[in-house]
Amino acid sequence: MTHAAKKFASNAWYVAARAEELGEALLARSIIGLPVVLYRKADGSPCALLDACAHRLYPLSKGFREGDEIRCSYHGFKFDPLGQCTHIPSSEHIPEQAKVRSFPLVERYDMAWIWMGDPELADPSLIPDCHWLNTGNKVFYYVHLQADYQLLIENLLDFSHVPFVHADQQGHPELARVVPETEMAGRTVVSKRLMRGSITPSLWADVMGLRQGQPMDHDQVFIFNAPSSVCIRQKIWASGAEDAAYPFSTSHFMTPDGDGATHYWSWVSLEWNGVSPASLERMDVGAREVAQQDVVALQAQQRTQDQLRRHGERPVIVSVPFDRGSLLSRRAIASLLD
Secondary structure, eight states: OOOOOOOOOOSSEEEEEEGGGOSSSOEEEEETTEEEEEEEOTTSOEEEEESSOTTTOOOGGGSEEETTEEEOTTTOOEEOTTSBEEEBTTBSOOOTTOBOOEEOEEEETTEEEEEOSOGGGOOGGGSOOOGGGGSSOEEEEEEEESSOHHHHHHHHHOGGGHHHHTTTTTOOGGGGTSOOEEEEETTEEEEEEEEEEEEOOHHHHHHHOOOTTSEEEEEEEEEEETTTEEEEEEEEEETTOGGGOEEEEEEEEEEEOSSSOEEEEEEEEEOSTTOOHHHHHHHHHHHHHHHHHHHHHHHHHHHHHHHHHHTTOOOOOOOOGGGHHHHHHHHHHHHHOO
């Protein structure tokens, strides 16, 4: 894909990896256009450095560990976890500027969060609250999506696509009929809606044990935290039986790689008592199928945008009331740009 240069918010937390991905091995990842190398020190704490040796910008991720330090495999410069060069085989003198940038890295909710901007501003309290991810009944999905991260954000904030893209799994008519009530406060956009007397789709019937095609009620709260997380708190129940509701959440974290693609981590948490292994397994299979349907749709959307851009076409883009959350998310992201 060919993309015009895009600006990203740097003073913000992005998911860099799942916590379990970090270990002794050096992990290379592109975050908002910058190459980063991630690993764990011997004491288990994670660290992140710019993936470019201070000598000739060779990727440090292609080097090797010496204790908690990285030895560049091009000319042998060695760097500590803070990015300071500690040894140069070809010189007894280490220049003062022989250092690489380090990035704040915080583990929370089984993920490693990285701050790409001014480290003095890296306040962990700005990491979105996703406390429900601390429970055990959850399933996970990751893909390196070949589409812009804002397309994914807007897909997740406008569920009117669900009866069409996901009709075989979790679509029901009210998702395209009931317009959410949406507000913005600072970097957060919140949408809420209550849907009554809709039709139970197959995935919810299988996972919750409801009767497919029978009336159900469905509540949703969408929480977008700029620049890169969408958490959707939900509950469903057979119509008239709210005391037997099934609460669950889907949590989505999208980190632009800076080259037109997106690291996409997605979790589904089942939050009612007595979740069976069979329900969790069915949710795992269904969530992956649903996510893959979104991948196909978003990558097709990106290809169309790229093709139109290459040919200088600028068709009118129409918005409807369902798009309020998406439009406010753009405003929230823009407010964070340096």
